[in-house]
Amino acid sequence: MSTTLKYQEKALKLVGTRPLRPDGVDKVTGRARFGADYNLSGQLIGKVLRSPHAHARIKSIDTSAALALPGVKAVVTREDFAEMPDELAAVGELTINFRDVTRNMMAREKALYDGHPVAAVAATTESVAKHALALIKVDYEVLPHVIDVVEAMQPGAPLLHENQYTQGVKPRPERASNVAKRLEFGRGDVAAGFAAADVIVEREFSTKPVHQGYIEPQACLASYSADGQAELWTSTQGHFVFRAQCAKVLQMEVAKIRVTPTEIGGGFGGKNNIYNEALAIALSRKSNHPVKMVMTREEVFRGTGPTPGANVKVKLGATRDGKITAAEAELNFQAGAFPGSPVNQASMCAFTRYDLENVRVVGNDVTVNRPKVAAYRAPGAPIAVFGVESVIDEMAKKLGLDPIEFRLKNAAKEGTQTYYGPKLGVIGYIQTLEAARAHPHYSAALGPNQGRGVATGFWFNIGNETTCSLNVQEDGSLTLNLGTIDVAGGSRASMAMMVAEELGIAYERVRPIVGDTSTLGFNFLTAGSRSTFASGMASVIASRQVIEKLRQRVAKIREVPLEAVAWKDGQALPADASAAQFAPMSLTEIARMAGKTGGTIAGHAEINAQGAGPGFGTHIVDVEVDRQTGAVKIVRYTVVQDVGKAIHPAYVEGQMQGGAAQGIGWALNEEYVYGDDGVLQNPGFLDYRIPVASDLPRIDTVIVEVPNPNHPYGVRGCGEVPIIAPMAAIANAIENATGLRLTQQPFSPPRVLQALDAAAAAKG
Amino acid sequence: MARITLASSLAPYTDGELELRLEVANVRQLFQALGERFPELQAHLETGIAVAIDNEIYQDALLQPIARDSEVILIEKIAGG
Amino acid sequence: MARNHVTTTVNGDPVEFLCETGQTLLEALRDELRLTGTKEGCGTGDCGACSVIVDGRLLCSCLMLAVEAEGKAIATVEGMADGETLHPLQRKFIEHAALQCGICTPGILIAARSLLERNPDPTESEIRYWLAGNLCRCTGYHKIVDAVLDAAREMRGA
């Protein structure tokens, strides 16, 4: 069944307050257990041998010497995994080509990127396992490689997949291509729109791959028993999805794999898909020992999915009075070694902040010799929006309009027809723009060499499959068993708050936990900003079910009709003066009697949550540019965002600040650096430069609350939106400070200095 | 009959046909009818498509009712990070 | 391979373990002593998740050999709370929502504690530079800095 619960405005006791998170004490005392913190007696250590080549045919793999090494208990290669058909399969709500999944997990015919797994060993100690890897002989035939997306699209570029023909073009192409898929979105007549424009701005942009940069490397522990059952402990954004993927590639029955999610040390989309999990189960099966596999930081960078690098072309037309007449974009996204970049979502997000008659967006999904891309917070949107919001800013300048004013003139609102499908419902975009314009930051004075930039972002937010159970314990305390991972935003706290609000009891009486895959039905990933929306809806349904059962129980105990029993502030009491009167019963009293009056009381929900409400954000940033070194310093930052309703405002602020900080890193210094040989040169935190504390200013937040009509508390979601705008906002601020329009991310000191020098030279 | 609109990204699989009217009572029937009419669209329907019924987006909701006067739009499915 | 016998003190308790010469203090803490509160984020001293205090010095336990711990006094996150009473930094981190995923939190708490032992009244900038060796990818550091300032204030009795 697909479910929505409508928003009801009501006086709130808990929702909107800031109680302490249930995982807090364990996390500050070191007691919280993350992926690498789990151990089983008799466990082996699993390690992966990775391709040193960006593109190579694997002629042979000789594991005999490794197997002969004392302490080595098992080795797996491509031979140990079944071939999967080349077709899209919907598994765990994700649409995946398992031919690709098996090949990404373990190379088959070819190694397609530096870091591509080619073999894995399980041994008694890490040093033995490492030694064993060195003894595996792989005979490679090195092939020409391609990483840059524009080069990969050229005819004659090295082909990753000899039988890949571009989808979405008619007639079907005759030649194989690295372009896996072409998408086109649009409405109206773009040519006519540009003809009607007084001013046209057209620019080309490029971005490098960046990594999610979670601090906890992927880690898992697998135990396969001879009876065909497997247990898996892993750091994941979706233990049900991981179970589904492992079952498919290992050809096991889903119910025979039990996945227990550990605390997750950051994911941001990077822990949506399996890497070592199926290898660990396979090694455990082969060795008949538990197998623990923890990635090194270098493996995380070389082997797991960063974002696409991209080439983006944007063209915008507007009339002198500031109405956009036409908008066009081409998005060419790296997919990595296998198809499936987020170019479709990026295409849909590119212009969806504006009310446009004539739009055309073309997206290309391009395979290149880099790790398969993974989701990263609003997948693809920041890349498209960097281009679009830069051009919006330039257009505002050309028209002599304040950038927020120009956006307001064209802002999307309820009823705006999108170019990807539906009309927008109730949204808060205009409210975020107005709040930003009213913020003191927007009118504050700037210092020398400083500039201010603005940019905005849109994300759909989603719902999807969600389950939970709510058990009333014998003393009236409650256990809320959730199936959707708390990826650290604090969703466990938010769920408990909604349950306590519904039941009218203290927050502390509800203990939220995330159950393993054997305790609940399927849940989708925590991704797309769905957790507080969808899991919240499920928690509310379970709570209302519990209240209903409590009322029924009291009606029986007090021998009054059900209608006579109302539920208020944690107790059952007479509905009103006219109804049958009885002595009120508290939740605790009912719970104590439950066993003797028909059994324990519980509620549960198994839903496919629908009705997610789009989120919008407006960012303001001040930068200071060192004209002699090209260094860009972020001096002030403000995030304004419509989250629908902030269940726990402090944790919502945390999402906004964290997303902005990641966006700042993306803008300034983060990038994958490849050598001519296609080998990643900066697979570590020293040269892959995520922001440190001293790089960042305070990040002010303004929470806008335009309730989502399709959630009982009006929740939209908040995790994705804040990473979308920073890149564009910072580019716009640098332009404001220097007059230079930077179109190549990152805006690193050498890039900025080069641009400053070129401009100076041009002036003469 | 419900008014069905396909996102322009699906044009290559329907020989460019993006608007039609169908007598369908729910999403499952809609996908079935479309699949018969546009064989190339079949794979996408089952894997990569969400449906907006009167501007509310539904994902993986085969039994979602479609009213006779509903406006239905097929769009690309949405995931996230 | 001959293993080294090490006698040392962790959070005030005498402990002994055997280790290979190449084994780091981090590995000994996590794998030999099962003190998994200290985390590995990079293994190269670039993220600070493995921060511990050895004889009063803040350092990365991934950059110290386990054999070097002989006769030293080591402080980890497991020793920060006093019985049931959390250290003010621990309490303030929870109150200020200064942690999200929590993987960097033990290292940051240890680093912040060593800062406040030297400088009970640090400025925001001093906190940011002292914590520059501790990467956090979730919070943007804003609430972490607030928590440290507030804990310092409380510990000064101000």
Added chain:
Amino acid sequence: MRYEVPKTLEAAITLLAGAKGGARVLAGGTDLLIQLRAGRAEPELLVDVKAIAELRSIEAAAGGYRIGAAVTCMELIENAAFAEAWPGIVDGVKYIGSIQVKGRATMGGNLCNASPAADSVPSLIAAGARVCIAGAQGWREAPVEDFVRGPGKTSLAEGELVVTFLLPRRAPRSGDAYLRFTPRTEMDIAVVGAAVNLTLDDQGVCSSARVSLGAVAARALLVPAAAAALIGTRVDEAALLRLAGAASAACKPIDDKRGTKEYRIKVAGVMARRAAEIALQRAGGKD
């Protein structure tokens, strides 16, 4: 791999000599442990020199200073008297890694790791520091600028180790400073580093100066031409321009993931100039 902790220099030298090149000296270990982990170093013996008194002490000597090679960066930073005398050297030491890394890392290790970008080396060169080396063949001294031969290469003979650094007596009205450029404020490797050490006469004219650059060549450079641009001037605008020009001209950099040739050449001048301005201030030349 064996591990030894000699208590005396003699014992350390004997161990190193006995290992016939199969040994590595362990001081702070912040570089060595990463090499061990990556399998880039596979010694059969580690000689931990942190129990040897000479290597661990900071002493005023002959009007100058003698700094043990295994003194940690934090110990040096916290030595108020030394920071007063040689603020530029402390600038360089402060840039080495995080607080955590500085709690372990040593100037001896920073020098012997022989990275062209080592942050403590340019200020030592600018200061005219000498390095004292002990080995089976006895003692020798060398100017710091002559010690490093190239990336990862030093003039240490097999079995030799660095014991101390000697810093000369400080003339009145002297000041030194080190600046580096990195994309991040902290936790980075210098893209360019510049150290300036100068002395003013009572008229405020620069009577002597030494300038050193890091990360712009195969090893840290002493740049006499840059120093000459300052000597005999009041370190005015014209002198600073000549300094910057001379610094850029001395660069022989490479393109790598951390910066381009052009960028390093240009920014070397900028850093040298800014370091000179700070050194001048510290010498009391400008307020």
